[in-house]
Amino acid sequence: MAVGQSNIRKDVIAKVTGKTRFTDDFTMPGMLHAKYVRSPIAHGLVKEIDCSAALAIAGVEAVFTYEDVPKTLFPTAGHPYALDPNYQDVADRLLLTDHVRFHGDEVAIVVARDHLSAEIGARAVVVEYEELPVCVTSEAALAKDAPAIHEGGNILKSTTFEKGGSLSDAEKSSDTIIEGTFSTPIVLHCHLENHTAYAYMDDNDHIVIVSSTQIPHICRRIVGQALDMPWSKVRVIKPYIGGGFGNKQDVVLEPMVAFLTSKLGGTPVKIELDREEGLVATRTRHSWSINARAGVTNDGVLNFMDLDVVSNTGAYASHGHSIPMAAGSKSCNLYPRSVTKFSATTHYANIPAAGAMRAYGSPQIFFGIEGLLEDAARAVGVDSVDFRIKNSVQPGDIISKTGNLEHSAAMIECLEKGREIIGWDVKKQQYAQQDGPIRRGLGVASFSYGSGTYPACVEIASCRLVLNQDGSVHMQIGATEIGQGSDTALAQMAAETLGVEYGAINVVSVQDTDVTPFDPGAYASRQTYISAPAVHESAEKLKAKILDHCREMTGDASEELDLINGVIIRLGNQHKVIELGELALDTYYNKDRGGQLSAEASTKTRTNAPSYGCTFVDLEVDIEMCAVTIKEIINVHDAGKIIHPLAAEGQVHGGMAMGIGMTLFEELLIDPESGWIYNGNLLDYKIPTAVDIPELSHAFVETFDPTSPYGNKSLGEPPTISQGPAIRNAILDATGVKINEMPMTPKVLFRYFNDAGLFDSPGKE
Amino acid sequence: MKSMNVKFSINAKSYEMDVDVRKSLMDVLRELGYTSVKQGCGVGECGACTVLVNGTPLDSCLYLAVWAANKEIRTVEGECKDGKLTAVQDAYVEEGAVQCGFCTPGLIMSSTAFLEKNTVEDLSSEEIRKAHAGNLCRCTGYQTIVNAVKTAAKK
Known part of the structure; x- marks a missing residue:
C-alpha cells in the first residue's frame, strides 16, 4: 500500500545534495542576457526614447523598444484556453509599451553578452515621459473623472449573484443584522527562486523556452498567441522550480525571451529578474475591500450573507475578475443552508498587476466572512465554535452555487477536533475576566475551497506509464511539480493501482511540452484531484497489458492473475508466477511476442469536491506595546484521504506561515499620490523568518470523497486561508476591538486601540 | 578587468585561479559548477547562497571571491560522501x-x-x-x- 504512507519524496535526495538544477543553473555557449528598461513613474506616455548611449556600451548587442514589438495584445493569466469568448482572459498586454501604467512598467529591453553589460545598458537608455494623473486606490480609480488606464475605462468587470434563496426573505426572518467593512493588503508571493527564463531556436520556425513556470502547456499557447506562431512551434521546458504560489501561474518572461531569440537569429537569450524586479513587476495578491452584512436569528441560525467586494487588479488584468468570481463561488460552500449574495467589481489602477496567489481570493473573502460571523455569533450570545457548527455544511447538503450534492464534508468534525486540541472550553473560562495590559484571546475561523476550477474551466489531466526493461515504470505526468510534492503523490497512486513498490515508479519531473502529455499545470489545488483519474486509468491499463503478456508467456489465456508488489501471482493459490522484471525483459526482447508495454490516459474531470477546515489560535495581546504573540495555532483540515501525511503536513505548515505573514507583517506599500513603490525589496517587505513564526500544529479529519478514485480533495492552497480571521477574532476576544484590516501591525493596532479608548485607563494622563 | 590570483579550497578540492575582483564568491562558485549555491536576492536578504567559509556560514552573494583566498569553502555538494547523506x-x-x-x-x-x-x-x-x-x-x-x-x- 503506497497511498497513505509517507514515502521518501521523489526529488528529496537530489535536493538535499544540491543536484537539482533550476532554470538559472543551465547555460548555453553564446547565451545573451537581457535587462528591462523600467518606468520610474506610475502613469505616463513615452515621448522620446534614445538608445544610442546604451548601444555604444561594450557588450551590448541590441536594444528593443515598444516600437519594435508586435502590436498584438495578449492575455497572461494561466487559465486553459476557453472556447467560449466570454470566458477568455482579457488581452491587454504588449511585450513593451509606450503607455506605462505602474512604477516599473516595461518600455524597452537591452540584450548584452553578459548580465552586467545588460544592466549598464538598461540604465543608459534615456526615456522622456509625459506624466498622466495617477490612480492608486479604488476610490481614485473608480472616480468619475479618473483617467482611463486602459481603453474602455478602469472597470474591468462587475458581477453579482444571489444563491440559496431570497435575500429579502432572509433579511425579514433575521433577528439581528450585522455589518462590517474589511480590507486586505497587497501581498507578494516571495518564492525563493525569482522568475527566470531563456529561449533559443533549434530550427527556423521552432522556439525552445526553458522557464521557471507552473504552467508549461499554457505558456506554449500564450507565446504562440503573442508572437502569432502555431502553438506547436513553441516548446516549453520546465526544470525544477523554486516555488511559485501562483506568481508563476502567469506568463511573465516567456513571450519576451521567445521574441528576443526570434529577432537575434535563434541565439539563446536569458532573462533573470532580480529580486527587486520580481517583487513589483510580476504579480501580486489583489487588495480588497469588502462591505459585508449577515443576518442571524436569536438562536444562532445564519440566514444570509451579503458580500460586496471591490478588487484592485492594478495595471493589467492578469487573472483579474476571475479572482473574486472564484472566491464568491467558494463562499457558498461553507454555510450552504443560508442565502449568499455576492457582488464584485474589479478595476485597474496604477499599481503592480495583481494575479493568482495561493488560494486565489479566498484569504480575502474569508477574512470578511469569518470576521463578520464572529461578530454575529457574539451579537446573539452564541459561542463562536457552536455558532459555526450549527450552520456548517454537512454531507447531504446541496451547495447553493453549483447545485451539487456534498458527499464528504467533515467541517463539523474539524471544528470539534480543533476545539478539543486547543482546549477551547477551559481556556474560554480562564480568559473570561481580563482587564490588564496583557491579555489572552481565543479565535477560530473556518474556510472552504475547491479541488480545481470546474465548471469555470476545463479540467484535463494526463498520465503515461512505460514498463522499463528492469521492471521499473517511468511515469510522465501532465501535472507540474513545483515543490508541493505532486510527483510523489501521483507516483504513490500509480504504485497502488498498478501493484508495484513505490520505489519502482520513476517520475519524469522535468516537463517538456513536446513530450509531456497535456495538462494545464499547477494551480487551483487541482493536481492530485484532477490527475487521480488519469493515473488510475493508465495504471489499470498497464496492469491489464502486463497480465495479458504473462498469460501469453504461460500459455494459459484464461488464467486469473494479479500483480502485487512487483510480482505476478495466481489468484487461486497466491503462488508466484514471475517477477515483473523478468516479464519486462521478455516483453522487449522475446522475438515472437510482446513489445514495449505502455499505457496512457487523458481524463476530464467534471466534479469539484469542496475541501474544508479551520484555524484555531490562542494568542497574547500586549495592549501598550500593540504587540500580538501567537501562543498556539492549529489548522484542522478535511482534505479527504491524505495521500502522503508528511507532505500534507508540509503544505499545511507552509500555508499557515504565509497566512500569518499576511495577517501580521506583510504589505506592499505604495504612495497613494504618485504610485511610487516604497518597499519593493526583501529587506523592507518583510516575510516571516524562522523567529517570526510560532510552533505550528495541524490535524486532519480524514474522509473519503467518492469523486476521486483515491478519496482525496485539495490541500495545496486551503491552509493559507483562515489565519487572518482567526487572529482577528482572537484579538477581539482579548481586547473587545475588531481589527478589520490586515496586516495587523503595531501601527495599525495602535490606531484601533487608541480609537477604542484602551489607552485611557484611569490614573493615566 | 582587474583580477587577482587566489588559492582556496572548495569541498576539500584545491583551486588556484585568477578571479575578477568584482565578483562575489557566489558568482565564482556557480561558474565552477557549484550550482547548489542559489541566488535569491543577491543582496544578503534571503540566505539561499549560504556557504561555509572556514566553518562560518555566510551569504556568498555579499562576500567577494577574493576574500576567500587561502580559506576553506564548503557547499552542500561536498557534504554527502560516497553516497552517504550527512x-x-x-x-x-x-x-x-x-x-x-x-x-x-x-x-x-x-x-x-x-x-x-x-x-x-x-x-x-x-x-x-x-x-x-x-x-x-x-x-x-x-x-x-x-x-x-x-x-x-x-x-
Whole structure:
C-alpha cells in the first residue's frame, strides 16, 4: 500500500545534495542576457526614447523598444484556453509599451553578452515621459473623472449573484443584522527562486523556452498567441522550480525571451529578474475591500450573507475578475443552508498587476466572512465554535452555487477536533475576566475551497506509464511539480493501482511540452484531484497489458492473475508466477511476442469536491506595546484521504506561515499620490523568518470523497486561508476591538486601540 | 578587468585561479559548477547562497571571491560522501523539511555549521530558530526545518 504512507519524496535526495538544477543553473555557449528598461513613474506616455548611449556600451548587442514589438495584445493569466469568448482572459498586454501604467512598467529591453553589460545598458537608455494623473486606490480609480488606464475605462468587470434563496426573505426572518467593512493588503508571493527564463531556436520556425513556470502547456499557447506562431512551434521546458504560489501561474518572461531569440537569429537569450524586479513587476495578491452584512436569528441560525467586494487588479488584468468570481463561488460552500449574495467589481489602477496567489481570493473573502460571523455569533450570545457548527455544511447538503450534492464534508468534525486540541472550553473560562495590559484571546475561523476550477474551466489531466526493461515504470505526468510534492503523490497512486513498490515508479519531473502529455499545470489545488483519474486509468491499463503478456508467456489465456508488489501471482493459490522484471525483459526482447508495454490516459474531470477546515489560535495581546504573540495555532483540515501525511503536513505548515505573514507583517506599500513603490525589496517587505513564526500544529479529519478514485480533495492552497480571521477574532476576544484590516501591525493596532479608548485607563494622563 | 590570483579550497578540492575582483564568491562558485549555491536576492536578504567559509556560514552573494583566498569553502555538494547523506541531510529528508528545494542547500549549510558548534542533543526551538533566521523559506513555515535540526542533533 503506497497511498497513505509517507514515502521518501521523489526529488528529496537530489535536493538535499544540491543536484537539482533550476532554470538559472543551465547555460548555453553564446547565451545573451537581457535587462528591462523600467518606468520610474506610475502613469505616463513615452515621448522620446534614445538608445544610442546604451548601444555604444561594450557588450551590448541590441536594444528593443515598444516600437519594435508586435502590436498584438495578449492575455497572461494561466487559465486553459476557453472556447467560449466570454470566458477568455482579457488581452491587454504588449511585450513593451509606450503607455506605462505602474512604477516599473516595461518600455524597452537591452540584450548584452553578459548580465552586467545588460544592466549598464538598461540604465543608459534615456526615456522622456509625459506624466498622466495617477490612480492608486479604488476610490481614485473608480472616480468619475479618473483617467482611463486602459481603453474602455478602469472597470474591468462587475458581477453579482444571489444563491440559496431570497435575500429579502432572509433579511425579514433575521433577528439581528450585522455589518462590517474589511480590507486586505497587497501581498507578494516571495518564492525563493525569482522568475527566470531563456529561449533559443533549434530550427527556423521552432522556439525552445526553458522557464521557471507552473504552467508549461499554457505558456506554449500564450507565446504562440503573442508572437502569432502555431502553438506547436513553441516548446516549453520546465526544470525544477523554486516555488511559485501562483506568481508563476502567469506568463511573465516567456513571450519576451521567445521574441528576443526570434529577432537575434535563434541565439539563446536569458532573462533573470532580480529580486527587486520580481517583487513589483510580476504579480501580486489583489487588495480588497469588502462591505459585508449577515443576518442571524436569536438562536444562532445564519440566514444570509451579503458580500460586496471591490478588487484592485492594478495595471493589467492578469487573472483579474476571475479572482473574486472564484472566491464568491467558494463562499457558498461553507454555510450552504443560508442565502449568499455576492457582488464584485474589479478595476485597474496604477499599481503592480495583481494575479493568482495561493488560494486565489479566498484569504480575502474569508477574512470578511469569518470576521463578520464572529461578530454575529457574539451579537446573539452564541459561542463562536457552536455558532459555526450549527450552520456548517454537512454531507447531504446541496451547495447553493453549483447545485451539487456534498458527499464528504467533515467541517463539523474539524471544528470539534480543533476545539478539543486547543482546549477551547477551559481556556474560554480562564480568559473570561481580563482587564490588564496583557491579555489572552481565543479565535477560530473556518474556510472552504475547491479541488480545481470546474465548471469555470476545463479540467484535463494526463498520465503515461512505460514498463522499463528492469521492471521499473517511468511515469510522465501532465501535472507540474513545483515543490508541493505532486510527483510523489501521483507516483504513490500509480504504485497502488498498478501493484508495484513505490520505489519502482520513476517520475519524469522535468516537463517538456513536446513530450509531456497535456495538462494545464499547477494551480487551483487541482493536481492530485484532477490527475487521480488519469493515473488510475493508465495504471489499470498497464496492469491489464502486463497480465495479458504473462498469460501469453504461460500459455494459459484464461488464467486469473494479479500483480502485487512487483510480482505476478495466481489468484487461486497466491503462488508466484514471475517477477515483473523478468516479464519486462521478455516483453522487449522475446522475438515472437510482446513489445514495449505502455499505457496512457487523458481524463476530464467534471466534479469539484469542496475541501474544508479551520484555524484555531490562542494568542497574547500586549495592549501598550500593540504587540500580538501567537501562543498556539492549529489548522484542522478535511482534505479527504491524505495521500502522503508528511507532505500534507508540509503544505499545511507552509500555508499557515504565509497566512500569518499576511495577517501580521506583510504589505506592499505604495504612495497613494504618485504610485511610487516604497518597499519593493526583501529587506523592507518583510516575510516571516524562522523567529517570526510560532510552533505550528495541524490535524486532519480524514474522509473519503467518492469523486476521486483515491478519496482525496485539495490541500495545496486551503491552509493559507483562515489565519487572518482567526487572529482577528482572537484579538477581539482579548481586547473587545475588531481589527478589520490586515496586516495587523503595531501601527495599525495602535490606531484601533487608541480609537477604542484602551489607552485611557484611569490614573493615566 | 582587474583580477587577482587566489588559492582556496572548495569541498576539500584545491583551486588556484585568477578571479575578477568584482565578483562575489557566489558568482565564482556557480561558474565552477557549484550550482547548489542559489541566488535569491543577491543582496544578503534571503540566505539561499549560504556557504561555509572556514566553518562560518555566510551569504556568498555579499562576500567577494577574493576574500576567500587561502580559506576553506564548503557547499552542500561536498557534504554527502560516497553516497552517504550527512546527519543533517538525512534529517531534512526524514522530517519533510524540503519542498521546492531552492532554499534547502543554504539552510543545510546553516544547520551544519550550527550543529558543529552546538553539540548538545537537547536544543531548544528558540536557539534553532535564531540560528536559521538568516535563511528565508516560503514553503515550509520553518516547522519541519526546526524538527529536522532537532533530529539531526540526536543522530
